[in-house]
Amino acid sequence: MINLKGQDLLRNPYLNKGTAFTKEERKMYELTGLLPNAVRTIEQQEQIIYQRTKDFEDKLEKRNYLMNLYDTNKTLFSYVIGKHITEFLPIIYTPTIGDAVINYSKIYDTPKDAVFLSIDHPEDIKKSIENSLKDLDEIKLIVVTDGEGVLGIGDWGVQGVDISIGKLAVYTVAAGINPKNALPIVIDSGTNNEALLNDPFYLGNKHKRVTGEKYYDFIDKFVKIVLELFPEVLLHWEDLGRGNASAILENYRSKICTFNDDIQGTGVMMVSAMSAIAEVTGIPIKDHKILVFGGGTAGIGVSDQILLEKMQSGLSEENAIKQFYLVDRFGLITQDMDNLTEGQKKYARAKGEFKKPLTNLAEIVEATKPTVLIGTSGVTGAFTEEAVRKMAELNEKPAIMPISNPTKLAEAKATDLIKWTDGRALVVTGSPSEPIEHNGVTYTIGQANNALLYPGLGLGIIVAKAKTVSDGMLSAAAHGIASLQDFSKTGAAILPSVEKVREASKLVAIAVVKQAIKEGLNRIEIVDVKKAVEDSIWEPIYK
Incomplete structure (x- = not known):
């Protein structure tokens, strides 16, 4: 009533x-x-x-x-x-949401049910969250950001709240998570964006980002209060800065039900793409050599997830790591470089492996001979014609995936990749790409859209009331959409189209719940997994 x-x-x-x-x-x-x-x-x-x-x-x-x-x-x-999911998903989320974040303070009208937490007032965390609950039911899902690493556009402070709001909207549309069970949160820890600090209309804290002990103390207090209020909640971290994202995930992932979409979600999406590439090329995942252009949070996350898949295929961690090459702005990452992150150290190559430091992408491709090239750098046009043609020279079907968002930051355009490889490239992009005509063949370009996976992953976690989010559950999510992929036709997309996102979410959720039960991570008994998932899906129907 x-x-x-x-x-x-x-x-x-x-x-x-x-x-x-x-x-x-x-x-x-x-x-x-x-x-x-x-x-x-x-x-x-x-x-x-x-x-x-x-x-x-x-x-x-x-x-x-x-x-x-x-x-x-x-x-x-x-x-x-x-x-109108195919038409409107790019409007409510990537790539258009990047412009929404940039213009947030100028076009602000209402808080869109988000919770704003200031790092300067940790004493207000609990009351701020409680104030948001008047119209909501049990909170099962929280998406939280601090706006430091928004998409590929950097530090936008409190304006990153649009990411949390948009992400939850996609959860609802794609996986049927009831909006009354979800809460978007932004932690305003300041900003290092000088344009915002000097903008009289900026809505966030007008000071440099708080870092170190004070920042992590706030995060710890926030996590404890969230669990006190919602003991079974899924805590989804989004668009944190690269160092904080990894540190927070590693600190909490074995203790609570949490995951980071930038690190794990993007990685899971690329494992799904790798499964398709393995099928098309006839080369199993364990035998592919991976060159990742972009050594930040997303690049390490992608590498880690593919690494786990290789290890599950029977390779030792030592042998699997040997098949990865990471590139950042200084070139191929080697062990003698200064200021490497822990993730970069893991994949750094030995100092003397190559005759000279490698900085040019075409030279790196020539020296490392990868079968797969992945772009997570946000460097527009980084995949040069020379480098792409070198990939095609080395591989019959080179897998080339410029997945940086938004479109203007992509490492290459799909149309160029098809042209430069004479239609042989297996292409996946981060933002939507129109079909490409080349030599009488229509190439449908797969989009590494996390919306195909993270909503179903979240739904499965919620249905199982999982204690933690395991590597096995992430792997199950990656393979959950396999039945939607059809490679019988030349030019077929490597990943399913976004129009299948509802179907994909259900398949992913079912796979995740089954894996959670297999590992004993479910908090409730589930007899019929398919029914449990279907019963939990909220439909947009007037009651």
């Missing part, structure tokens, strides 16, 4: 139906006279909303319009996005 009435009901985004309230409901909930006379179905509302989106040529303006709907009627928002 709904307790709210009148304007309070219309202003509640979880219960509002707008013009879909029936005549009887309008009398019952004191809405008479507060709405136009016509009663519309959700299908009619969707048609009107969709036609309205056609009026916006600017993608950010279109996103603002849709997020206003999110702010007023979450059921209708989810219904509309779900009906």
Whole structure:
């Protein structure tokens, strides 16, 4: 039974139906006279909303319009996005969300149900979270960021909150996680972005980022309070700075139910891509040589996840590591370099392995002879024609995956990769790419869109009430979408299209729950896994 009435009901985004309230409901909930006379179905509302989106040529303006709907009627928002998932997913999340983050303080209208925690006031953490719970049910999922490493665009401080909001919107649309069970949070620990510090309209703390002991003390207090309030919650970390992301994940991953999408989610997505590449090339994952261009959080995360897959295929860790080459802005990472992160040290090559330091990508490809080239650097155009042609010279079907987001930061354009390799490259991009015509063949470009995996991963974790998120569960997620991939046709995409995201999420969730049960990580007994997953999926239907 709904307790709210009148304007309070219309202003509640979880219960509002707008013009879909029936005549009887309008009398019952004191809405008479507060709405136009016509009663519309959700299908009619969707048609009107969709036609309205056609009026916006600017993608950010279109996103603002849709997020206003999110702010007023979450059921209708989810219904509309779900009906046009391929068209609207890039609008509500990557790549358009990058522009939303950059312009957040200028276009701010409402908090979109997010919680804002200031590092300067740790005493307010619990009260701030509790203040957000009035309209929500049990919190099963939290997405938290500190805005230091947003996509490929860097430190945007409190404006990174749009990432947490957008990520949860995708969880709902893709996997059917009830928005009343989810909470977006941003930790405002300051910013090192001088443009923001000098912007009189910036909405965050006007000081440099707090680091070190004070930062980690705040994180620890935050985690303890979250678990005190929601003992079985899944804590999803997003777009933290590269050092903090790894440190926080390593500190908590064996103790609580948590994962980092930038480190693990992107890695899981690439393991899924590697499985497809193994099938197409006939070379098993354990035998592929991997060159990762970008030695930051995403690059290490991708390497770690593929490394685990190689080890599960029977290789020792020592032998598996030998098949990885990492490149950062100084060139191929070697053990004699200064200021290497722990992740970089793990994959650094011996000082004397090559005759000279290697900084040119084409030379690195020539020297290392990889079968797979992955870009996580955010360096536009880093995959040069020379380097790509060298990959094609060394491999019959070179796998080349520039997965940096947004589009303007991609290491290469898909159309160039197809042209430079005469259609032989197995291409995966980070942002959507249009199909490419080359020599009479249509090449559909797979997108390494984490939305194909992390929503289903999260759903499976929630259904199982998992104690922790294990490597086995991540691997199960990576292989969960295998049945959606078809390589029988020349030019077929390496990864499923985004339009299959609901189907993918269900398959991934089922695989994750099964693996959690296998490892004894489930907190509740589940007899029928498929039914348990299906029963937990929220549908955008007016009650």
